[in-house]
Amino acid sequence: MIEAAGLTKRYGRTVAVDNLSFTVQPGRVTGFLGPNGAGKSTTMRMILGLDRPTGGEAKINGKRYHDLHHPLRTVGALLDAKWVHPNRSARAHLRWMAKSNKLPAARVDEVLELVGLTSVANKRAGAFSLGMSQRLGIAAALLGDPEVLLFDEPVNGLDPEGILWIRKFMQRLATEGRTVLVSSHLLSEMSLTASELIVIGRGKLIAQSSTEEFVSRATENTVKVRSPQLPALRQALTGEGIEVRDDADALVVSGVDSATVGELAAKHGVVLHELSPQRGSLEEAFMQLTGDSVEYHTDITDDHAVAAAAAAELMSQGK
Amino acid sequence: MTLLAVERIKLFTTRSPWWCMVMALVVTVGFAALVAGTSNADDPVTVATTQFGYGFGLVVIMVMAALAVTTEYRFGTIRATFQAVPSRSKALLAKTTVVAVLAGVIGEITAFGSWGIAKLIKGSADLAINSAYEWRVVAGTGLIYALAAVIAVSVGTMIRHSAGAISLVLIYSQLAENLIQIIPNVGPKIHRWLPFNMAQHFLTGRPDAGARGADGPPISEITYSPWVGLLYFGVFALVLLIISLWVVNRRDA
Ligand SMILES: Nc1ncnc2c1ncn2[C@@H]1O[C@H](COP(=O)(O)OP(=O)(O)OP(=O)(O)O)[C@@H](O)[C@H]1O
Ligand SMILES: [Mg+2]
DSSP: OEEEEEEEEEETTEEEEEEEEEEEOTTEEEEEEOOTTSSHHHHHHHHTTSSOOSEEEEEETTBOGGGOSSGGGTEEEESOTTOSOTTSBHHHHHHHHHHHTTOOTHHHHHHHHHTTOGGGTTSBGGGOOHHHHHHHHHHHHHTTOOSEEEEESTTTTOOHHHHHHHHHHHHHHHHTTOEEEEEESOHHHHHHHOSEEEEEETTEEEEEEEHHHHHHHHTSOEEEEEOTTHHHHHHHHHHTTOEEEEETTEEEEESSOHHHHHHHHHHTTOOOSEEEEOOOOHHHHHHHHTTOOOTTOOSTTSHHHHHHHHHHHHHHTTO | OHHHHHHHHHHHTSSHHHHHHHHHHHHHHHHHHHHHHHOOSSSOOOTTGGGTTHHHHHHHHHHHHHHHHHHHHHTSHHHHHHHHOOOHHHHHHHHHHHHHHHHHHHHHHHHHHHHHHHHHHTTTSOOOOOSHHHHHHHHHHHHHHHHHHHHHHHHHHHHOOHHHHHHHHHIIIIIIHHHGGGSTTHHHHHHHTSHHHHHHHHHHSSOOTTOOOSSSSOOOOOOSOHHHHHHHHHHHHHHHHHHHHHHHHHSOO
């Protein structure tokens, strides 16, 4: 289990991580979601004791990383697949890591086999393709058979086959009862990999919930209605306890379908110029949710609307 | 012990230390061969002059030592290291030890190799190592190389960038210390107390009567015991090491 409590990191005047608290439970893949620069990598480095938090702390199974004995046996991490000396062979890279935590040398060959790198084990890591580097990084993370695993954007730049392989791999690790935290800036990817989501934006926690809950909350419809009699329509809707928002010259109605809105309008004799179910772009909504998109700031700020847009996108992709 | 083995694996599974070792050996032994080959009855080769290549070897050693840590920063393996060994001081002390021991061994091999090749080439010359001075000038090389490696690793740890660390170490040890002598009056006085001059003093201080420095490392004119020079150089290396550990524990990996 990973617990972050009030985790904060400042670089000069930049607040990279801002009072972040969350827990990551074993037995499932937890997605760590946020746009570029949200502070995912920084958080992971703090969990691993590489960056010193400005405030708060992160604990793994109740201990700070520093206090773990032979930490690779408890925590495996892949933060950057390029963190390998290019002139060192894959096997040599794993060999020194194994040695450092008193792991048997035979374990090196085991993990190489596990990720399918046995045939290139003695090749220099600098000549590896991105996919192979990523596999080597995963082998390194698995070396100590750890119960906690952290992966920072493991599918970045991989082809569909590689992405699928990693996705299956993460899920298998979780099924084995391990704690798996995987970061990504793609909501669509995370919705396929993770069963739990921690969403951050600009270093702040935005949501922690199960992916399922996120999606079900998101499947609530929003309906856009335009009418020359907007005030009357608004009154009619709110009178029924329905949630309504202004969006330029229209209203956005959430929680009910277009039929309900239409019937209600007819009952109150309101003329409608438009009545359309809304589906926004998943990633766009996500950007707005995480507060990174200033340029396109609209009224969509409450997470219902965003979740709705997100789910709509998911469904439109047929996933 | 485990950490020493880890650093040994890391050092010897890349190519640069091997290159540096070969280069140090070729340069020092090569110069010794040159010195011995061109010597004659009027200008005989001596134990001290066989060590002509000492300074070049020192440069190579310091480059190797600085690279041992700066490449870890360059390729991000320092993070993998601290992930595996969260106690940064332990990890870096292990690295420093391994690099220093290797430098010491290279120092002894190159020094005795230089002396040996001269003896082979000029069997007739008096190359017996019998005075304390002669022992220091040859066998002392390993000690100085080891301490210089500690200095270079520490600077590498502090600076993190290969080019920056190497230029700093080399410009300081090869250029800056000597240039200070140019300052009128105080220059030479300051120069006496500078660490690499002290290292020099350990090797070539208190020369035997009639010893020449022209072809060997320059003879030191400082009068106190050469061992003070070694101690001084050692303390300097230790101070830099402590500062580098302090820095590395404070900052983000
Ligand atoms: N070492 C550093 N020095 C200064 N600023 C930093 C440093 N590391 C990160 N930052 C800043 O902190 C913020 C968070 O960065 P971080 O790399 O953690 O984000 P991220 O969520 O991993 O983004 P990405 O999806 O691009 O990987 C960014 O604004 C970044 O510029
Ligand atoms: Mg990142």
